[in-house]
Amino acid sequence: MTNSLGDIQNAKAIIIFGANPAVNHPVGFGHFLKAKERNNAQMIVVDPVYTKTAAKADYFCQIRPGTDIPFMYGMLNIIFKNGWANESFIKDRVYGMELIKEEAKKWTPEKVADVTGVPADKLIQITTVYAKNSPGTLIWAMGLTQHTIGSSNTRMAPILQLALGNMGKAGGGTNILRGHDNVQGATDMCCLSHTLPGYYGLGDGSWKYFAQQWKVDYGWLTRQFQSPEWMNKNGFTLARWWAGVLDGKNGNDKSHNGKTSLKALFVMGNGITSVAQQAKIKEGLDNLELLVLADPFVNEAAVLTDKQDDVFLLPAATQFETSGSVTATNRSVQWRTQVVEPLFESKPDQEILFEFAKRLGFYDEYTAAMKDSSGKFTWPEDATREIARTLKTIGLTGWTPERIKKHTKNWHMFDQVSLRGYGEMKGEYYGLPWPCWTENHGGSPLLYNTNLSVKDGGMGFRNRFGLEHDGVSQLAGKGSAPKNSKVDGGYPEITRDNIEEVLNIKLTADEKKRIGKNWKVDTSNIIAEKCMEAGIAPYGNARARARVWTFPDEIPMHREPLHSPRQDLVKKYPAYADKANHYRVDTQYISKQSEQNWSKDFPINLVTGRLVNMNGAGMENRASKYLAALSPEMFCDINPELAGQLGIRDGDMIWIHAPEGTKIKVKAKYSFAVSPDRVFLPFHFAGHFQGEDISHKYPQGTKPYAIGESANTVTNYGYDIITQIPETKGGLCRIERA
Ligand SMILES: Nc1nc2c(c(=O)[nH]1)N[C@H]1C(S)=C(S)[C@@H](COP(=O)(O)OP(=O)(O)OC[C@H]3O[C@@H](n4cnc5c(=O)[nH]c(N)nc54)[C@H](O)[C@@H]3O)O[C@H]1N2
Ligand SMILES: Nc1nc2c(c(=O)[nH]1)N[C@H]1C(S)=C(S)[C@@H](COP(=O)(O)OP(=O)(O)OC[C@H]3O[C@@H](n4cnc5c(=O)[nH]c(N)nc54)[C@H](O)[C@@H]3O)O[C@H]1N2
Ligand SMILES: [Mo]
Numbered sequence: 001m002t003n004s005l006g007d008i009q010n011a012k013a014i015i016i017f018g019a020n021p022a023v024n025h026p027v028g029f030g031h032f033l034k035a036k037e038r039n040n041a042q043m044i045v046v047d048p049v050y051t052k053t054a055a056k057a058d059y060f061c062q063i064r065p066g067t068d069i070p071f072m073y074g075m076l077n078i079i080f081k082n083g084w085a086n087e088s089f090i091k092d093r094v095y096g097m098e099l100i101k102e103e104a105k106k107w108t109p110e111k112v113a114d115v116t117g118v119p120a121d122k123l124i125q126i127t128t129v130y131a132k133n134s135p136g137t138l139i140w141a142m143g144l145t146q147h148t149i150g151s152s153n154t155r156m157a158p159i160l161q162l163a164l165g166n167m168g169k170a171g172g173g174t175n176i177l178r179g180h181d182n183v184q185g186a187t188d189m190c191c192l193s194h195t196l197p198g199y200y201g202l203g204d205g206s207w208k209y210f211a212q213q214w215k216v217d218y219g220w221l222t223r224q225f226q227s228p229e230w231m232n233k234n235g236f237t238l239a240r241w242w243a244g245v246l247d248g249k250n251g252n253d254k255s256h257n258g259k260t261s262l263k264a265l266f267v268m269g270n271g272i273t274s275v276a277q278q279a280k281i282k283e284g285l286d287n288l289e290l291l292v293l294a295d296p297f298v299n300e301a302a303v304l305t306d307k308q309d310d311v312f313l314l315p316a317a318t319q320f321e322t323s324g325s326v327t328a329t330n331r332s333v334q335w336r337t338q339v340v341e342p343l344f345e346s347k348p349d350q351e352i353l354f355e356f357a358k359r360l361g362f363y364d365e366y367t368a369a370m371k372d373s374s375g376k377f378t379w380p381e382d383a384t385r386e387i388a389r390t391l392k393t394i395g396l397t398g399w400t401p402e403r404i405k406k407h408t409k410n411w412h413m414f415d416q417v418s419l420r421g422y423g424e425m426k427g428e429y430y431g432l433p434w435p436c437w438t439e440n441h442g443g444s445p446l447l448y449n450t451n452l453s454v455k456d457g458g459m460g461f462r463n464r465f466g467l468e469h470d471g472v473s474q475l476a477g478k479g480s481a482p483k484n485s486k487v488d489g490g491y492p493e494i495t496r497d498n499i500e501e502v503l504n505i506k507l508t509a510d511e512k513k514r515i516g517k518n519w520k521v522d523t524s525n526i527i528a529e530k531c532m533e534a535g536i537a538p539y540g541n542a543r544a545r546a547r548v549w550t551f552p553d554e555i556p557m558h559r560e561p562l563h564s565p566r567q568d569l570v571k572k573y574p575a576y577a578d579k580a581n582h583y584r585v586d587t588q589y590i591s592k593q594s595e596q597n598w599s600k601d602f603p604i605n606l607v608t609g610r611l612v613n614m615n616g617a618g619m620e621n622r623a624s625k626y627l628a629a630l631s632p633e634m635f636c637d638i639n640p641e642l643a644g645q646l647g648i649r650d651g652d653m654i655w656i657h658a659p660e661g662t663k664i665k666v667k668a669k670y671s672f673a674v675s676p677d678r679v680f681l682p683f684h685f686a687g688h689f690q691g692e693d694i695s696h697k698y699p700q701g702t703k704p705y706a707i708g709e710s711a712n713t714v715t716n717y718g719y720d721i722i723t724q725i726p727e728t729k730g731g732l733c734r735i736e737r738a
Pocket of ligand 2: 142146179180268269270271272273274275276294295296297298299316317318319349608609610615616617618619620683711712715728
């Protein structure tokens, strides 16, 4: 999220792609409604389903799943044609927009209408409204990401904002509504298999930096791997770990994993039934040697599997029973205080991990960086200090436990919209939104804003991809530097070698001795401090890239979902080539898409999403009598017209069949929110599997109040080409009366 939820109140237009905040971010949605009250902000919702958010919008575009790229190119077509683009912003701060202009020319409103299902005049109407009501904020969430082209979708949306010059502005920006409590923090800390914490890339240099910061021997670290080259390879993802268990099947090739299958699975805080391809996941679970589930509830992976031995449920404490820093969707940090001591024999997650480390023999190394000279540490304060000391890339230097606690204690001393502090909090923004470059820096509430000095939260775009590409400068143009900058225009990221030249300063001999190699590893903080004095962002001042020369599609291109209802368009916009060793698993694209005409046997689009009373895999809520009562059983939203064609009455049980050969049995619920060519399934249920009630497998006394089929038993095969997120928002199915 470039701005903040509060800042949405500054918007004059709000366009929402694939997010349903009225249901999924109901508190944050208050800011959207305030924007309407304050500025008469025009709200546009683009979604395949008429959602509760759409009900509050001024305009609703019912898009076919997986066609947001044509939709946005269609908007750009109209914007460029009418001269509504912000050409000076593009000239000074963007790279590669001419390629986008060329592609946009192809997407006339009529062509967009054919591909997306949104009428041409509607596209022209909403584009006019959005372009003329500036600043406009662009919101997205899972409706853009959960596709094989999810990563292209999430590049396309910022490109639209860059074209309109809506980036780096109050009331503008790209505001991605994050999911779980602290999911931003979890990502920043790298619950990921392809980077180190703080998004430091896998590579010898990063590992050496972390070895030093973790106070462990680099050689010891390398010995934890089969051989050192494995340190720099992507691991498995949550979406496809199961393929690692299934020897030689489903894209498994053991040579991608040190010639071995996965044998054990340790799950801490994921419901498992929330992941696509449940039948395969079951097979993966069944074939494990060891399954350990650390969860405050019964993790329904234990119910899904037929595995009888070596399945352990560890009682994890909840977040009410622990404390520490948590990061909100807008990069602001808060301190969470403990409400009660862990109940019964449950333990907070870190205690469980410490106990593991002790038994596996690396507790000393695990805790080394937190310990003082007497070998003691205080949890979680010393962990927070370690993070602040280490993670320069996203600017966490200023996040000391003392400052974070003071912010949380004084949250009434901050403005809700600008996040600016008053009284003793003056000069700081609520939660010190990162980057928070130094221990005196007040945080950056709004990314890429050049109207503020760097000291006050301003910055340009990061210089991450070199100084030039194909002879074109990657640095920002003259005149576009943050306020009070010593340099007028673009400049590179700051290093030991260029600091004196770029900042036009002289370092003392002592500073020269202490300074780190570059801003990302400079634990002396000399680079950050000197940069603040000079009004310079340590990470440089560059252009935002519309063209990514290292990606399979250099600019976002439309590609039909692997299972598309439009066979004619599949030929025109085919999927990617298959990708071997994609996070250790061979992954199908074109071979799956062209295996057969899927839409012939599976003619209906399948969309999945959320309910307001349930969360994720849903066990937490289905175990609550009152929340379960609001949606006591699994259902499928179906348009009465489609239902009528299939002879299905409201409340009938139906079978939903998927291309993978799997099926679920659920209740039909008449709804006009979906058009007759698609159905909607919530994914919060478990306890039934392909028509069978497996609830006898819950440990005694733990069966939740509501059980049902998991939508993920029928979500289709398909994984994003960069991130491997499952294509749970675009697939096909066949429906019949049960
Ligand atoms: N009550 C509740 N709140 C939650 C959660 C929960 O489970 N329950 N989960 C939290 C988490 S982890 C997350 S990530 C967020 C997710 O928040 P959202 O992303 O808002 O959640 P979804 O309902 O999954 O999807 C949003 C919308 O995307 C639409 N969509 C599907 N396909 C497409 C498409 O191709 N294009 C477009 N434009 N739209 C599409 C769906 O119809 C749906 O209305 O919510 C968080 N908040
Ligand atoms: N079909 C379909 N599938 C989807 C999605 C979709 O839109 N459609 N959305 C996807 C998305 S965005 C997400 S984020 C996932 C969400 O799915 P999950 O990540 O499975 O979400 P939760 O149910 O919140 O799971 C969290 C688990 O952690 C446990 N837990 C809660 N607090 C703690 C704690 O403090 N410690 C520990 N150890 N455990 C705890 C809960 O009891 C629960 O079992 O679902 C994904 N799956
Ligand atoms: Mo999520």
